[in-house]
Amino acid sequence: MFSKSLFKQSCKANGIMWTIITVAVCFMLCCVMLISGNGNLGDTKSVLEDAIIEGELDSQVQRRALNYYELADGALCHFDNTFKEKYVAAYTQALQSGKSEAEAGQIASVTAYSLAAEELTTYYSALIEQKGYDENSQEAQEIRGVIFYVFNPLQADGTYMFDSFYTDLGEEAPRYNTLLATISEEGHADERDKYVMTNSSIFLAGNMVKDENIQSVLDVLSEYGITKEKYAEFGFSDYGNVKQKSLEVLVNYRANLEYRLENIKDGETVESIKAEIADDLAGGLLSVLPQDMFDALQEVGQADLYGALIGSIFFKMAGLLLPIIYMIMSSNALIAGQVDSGSMAYILSSGTKRKQVTFTQAMFLISSILVMFLCTTLTSMICFAIVDVSTELTYGKLALINLGAFLVMFAMSGICFLASCYFNRSKHSMALGGGLNMFFLVATMLGLFGSPVLPSIIRMEALNAFNYVSIISLFDVVSILDGTTTFIWKWAILLAVGIICYIVGSLKFEKKDLPL
Amino acid sequence: MTEPVIEIKDLTKDYGEGRGIFDINLTLYKGEMLGFAGTNGSGKTTTIRNIMGFLQPTSGAAYVKGLQTWKHSSEIVKFIGYVPGEIAFPDLPTGTAFLKSQAEFLGISDMSYAEYIIEKLQLDPRAPLKRMSKGMKQKTAIVAALMANPEIIILDEPTTGLDPLMRDAFLEIIKAEHAKGKTIFMSSHMFEELETTCDRVALIRDGHIADIAILDEIRNRKIKEYKIEFVEESDYRRFKETGYDIIRDQPQYCQVTIAITSEQLNRLFHDLKEYQVKFISEVKYNLEKHFKTVLNREKEIKTNVQ
Known part of the structure; x- marks a missing residue:
């Protein structure tokens, strides 16, 4: 089946061209991988990415701040009401038992305070039940923390429960009791609000800069792939910064709320107004941009440019050009060119069967392309090891991409080989083999602009039609990079096309007349 | 009676519009040298390609040593040394590289006979193939055909483009091979060279064999x-x-x-x-005259019939 002498002859005839092209392709690959890997690939993209991430982190902080504020304020409001109730009851009772006004007042305050403080626990339990949280859940603990840390209860032994938390942060420990003195006055609500605002912000900031909490925030925003370093870069690990953000949003919130409640319209409830203001202030980028735009920006931000460059641009287009040229010229030189010039007569008159000729030449063509892509695989692996870039590419995926490129070349070389076996004239063989495959390549280039590889913002959907007329589209790089398996059945088609073409070509060559 | 080495029976290769060869009947006997004469386009090369098994006949067949040529092309060519009409060498650097490659293809390790012919022809095969003159290329082709010492030699217009001295040198070699007992089939459109070398000459015209002349009879015409x-x-x-x-x-x-x-x-x-x-x-009554006579007679018969 195999003729060693013919194989040798083919090697000698095509060896130089093969070497030049392989070296050129590997060199180009090196340049592409190393230069773009160490450069600033997509600076604009990073800026965009950062803007989106920062916006989302801001939004997180602001929402929490508003949430804590409302929780604490609600709790303290309840406390106030309970306090007033119990105070009146205790005061009356003290007077009745013969204490002086001043004494009664004193006793009443203390009694009312402790009763109302106890009451808070019940309030808390009712609240978490209403919200549907389990007592031991994180959300419940959070709410508990907010309420009690802000309230900072006075304990039986005269110390305040959470003083150390505040002093550790360099802040003054809050004293709600001082505000209780003015509880009946008009300005009390305002004072209470300010108290809550200040201390809930301290609580928020103090907690948010703790490691375990940072991690939970990162987990919530895991889809953005934010690292701790990036997080710190944006300033969210800085206590003062976070506290400032919280205070800012709360000031805005209170001002807006006051105005809206004074000018409440028909159909609006306090809840709906509060929700609206919260969305407005803490909505992040999503609230400003339409969904499509936001999705598009997110896509750009998350686009793996390096993977797209290597996989889709190099191994599906630019890097295939030289191997295709080699393939066109060598497949013609192996059969049709020799029939055209007449030198095939020497091969056949030496006793080599036609079957041997096609088999040997096919083997040469396929193996030369295979070795070429083994070289590119090796080169790409080495370059990937040298380069340090954030990308979805792995060694495994690189190997798959190289294999995919080889399979595309296998199928296309099948077409060239078929043309070479079918025609007796070089020009016909190159016209079909070369023309068709060049068309595929150009179609793929145009189709790239309409494909999912490019972010939707710069995609030109209409050009996607070209992807349907090119055999190179069966090389699904996007699928490989994403880690799905759709690329496998497409490879099966490529393999089949190649095998069929080689077989049909060989059969045709065996049966046809040769003008030698 | 010597055995037939090449037999062509009712061979037809129809290319359409009257072109091709039709009902060719020809037999070559062992040790014989048969000339194949005809004008350009008369069907000489087509016949030779059929003998080599490069073309599939429309009907009829050619046999080499009893084997059908189209079916057993790769086997029959092993008995044949073929010098094609157009000299086209594979893409190799020098004549030596080409001859070495051919030796490998043919499985020859002993190059002594090839070297003998090279010396006889005064050829320097080290020259690059692309730069060889027509005469050198022809000589190289002959060496390639003869190096395996085949029993049958087929030559398709081998002296076209050679100067008279080269032609004589070439014909000498062919005669020497013939003297060794080889069977030779040579096509040409020059009657003189066929006359001096062949035993018989077949004339082909418009795809049909017009006549087969026996040179002995012509030379020794009473x-x-x-x-x-x-x-x-x-x-x-x-x-x-x-x-x-x-x-x-x-x-x-x-x-x-x-x-x-x-x-x-x-x-x-x-x-x-x-x-x-x-x-x-x-x-002098020569081959050319003989064929002209035959053809005129045919024409007469045709016009008489009409």
């Missing part, structure tokens, strides 16, 4: 023709009466062409002593 020109017209007229077989008469030049047997030769010269002869020359 009848000879002589052209005589007379000085005086009276002598000319007198001679015409003497009863020789006059086959051509040119009164304006006082020339007659007569056909006589070798026995009559003496008598002719005796008779001519009586006349004033301007010149006498033998009109």
Whole structure:
């Protein structure tokens, strides 16, 4: 089946061209991988990415701040009401038992305070039940923390429960009791609000800069792939910064709320107004941009440019050009060119069967392309090891991409080989083999602009039609990079096309007349 | 009777519109050298390609040593040394590289015979293939064909484009091979070279075999023709009466062409002593003349039938 002498002859005839092209392709690959890997690939993209991430982190902080504020304020409001109730009851009772006004007042305050403080626990339990949280859940603990840390209860032994938390942060420990003195006055609500605002912000900031909490925030925003370093870069690990953000949003919130409640319209409830203001202030980028735009920006931000460059641009287009040229010229030189010039007569008159000729030449063509892509695989692996870039590419995926490129070349070389076996004239063989495959390549280039590889913002959907007329589209790089398996059945088609073409070509060559 | 080595039976290859070869019947015997004469486009190369098994016949078949050529092409070519009509070498650097490659293909390790031919032809195969002259290329092709010492040699117009000296050198080699007992099939459109070398010559015209001439018969033809020109017209007229077989008469030049047997030769010269002869020359009966005669006869038959 195999003729060693013919194989040798083919090697000698095509060896130089093969070497030049392989070296050129590997060199180009090196340049592409190393230069773009160490450069600033997509600076604009990073800026965009950062803007989106920062916006989302801001939004997180602001929402929490508003949430804590409302929780604490609600709790303290309840406390106030309970306090007033119990105070009146205790005061009356003290007077009745013969204490002086001043004494009664004193006793009443203390009694009312402790009763109302106890009451808070019940309030808390009712609240978490209403919200549907389990007592031991994180959300419940959070709410508990907010309420009690802000309230900072006075304990039986005269110390305040959470003083150390505040002093550790360099802040003054809050004293709600001082505000209780003015509880009946008009300005009390305002004072209470300010108290809550200040201390809930301290609580928020103090907690948010703790490691375990940072991690939970990162987990919530895991889809953005934010690292701790990036997080710190944006300033969210800085206590003062976070506290400032919280205070800012709360000031805005209170001002807006006051105005809206004074000018409440028909159909609006306090809840709906509060929700609206919260969305407005803490909505992040999503609230400003339409969904499509936001999705598009997110896509750009998350686009793996390096993977797209290597996989889709190099191994599906630019890097295939030289191997295709080699393939066109060598497949013609192996059969049709020799029939055209007449030198095939020497091969056949030496006793080599036609079957041997096609088999040997096919083997040469396929193996030369295979070795070429083994070289590119090796080169790409080495370059990937040298380069340090954030990308979805792995060694495994690189190997798959190289294999995919080889399979595309296998199928296309099948077409060239078929043309070479079918025609007796070089020009016909190159016209079909070369023309068709060049068309595929150009179609793929145009189709790239309409494909999912490019972010939707710069995609030109209409050009996607070209992807349907090119055999190179069966090389699904996007699928490989994403880690799905759709690329496998497409490879099966490529393999089949190649095998069929080689077989049909060989059969045709065996049966046809040769003008030698 | 020697055995047939190549047999062509009712071979037809129809390319349409009257082109091709039709009902070719030809047999080559062992040790024979058969010439194949015909004008350009008459079907010589097509016939040879069929013998080599490169073309599939429309009908009929060619057999080499009993094997059908289209079916068993790769086997029969092993007996044949083929010099194609167009010299086209594979893409290799020098003549030596090419000959080495051919040796590998043919499985020859002993290059002594090849070297013998190379020396005989005075060829330097180290020259680059692209830069070789036509003569050098032809010589290289011959070495390639003969290096395996094949028993059958097929040559398709091998001397086209060679200068007369080269042609002679080439024909000498072919004759030497023939003398060794090889069977040779050579096509050409030059009758002279076929005449001097072949045992038989087949004439092909418009895809049909018009005639197969046996050179022995032509060379040893009993009848000879002589052209005589007379000085005086009276002598000319007198001679015409003497009863020789006059086959051509040119009164304006006082020339007659007569056909006589070798026995009559003496008598002719005796008779001519009586006349004033301007010149006498033998009109040699050669292959070309033979074929022309055959073709004219055919034409006559055709017109008579019509």
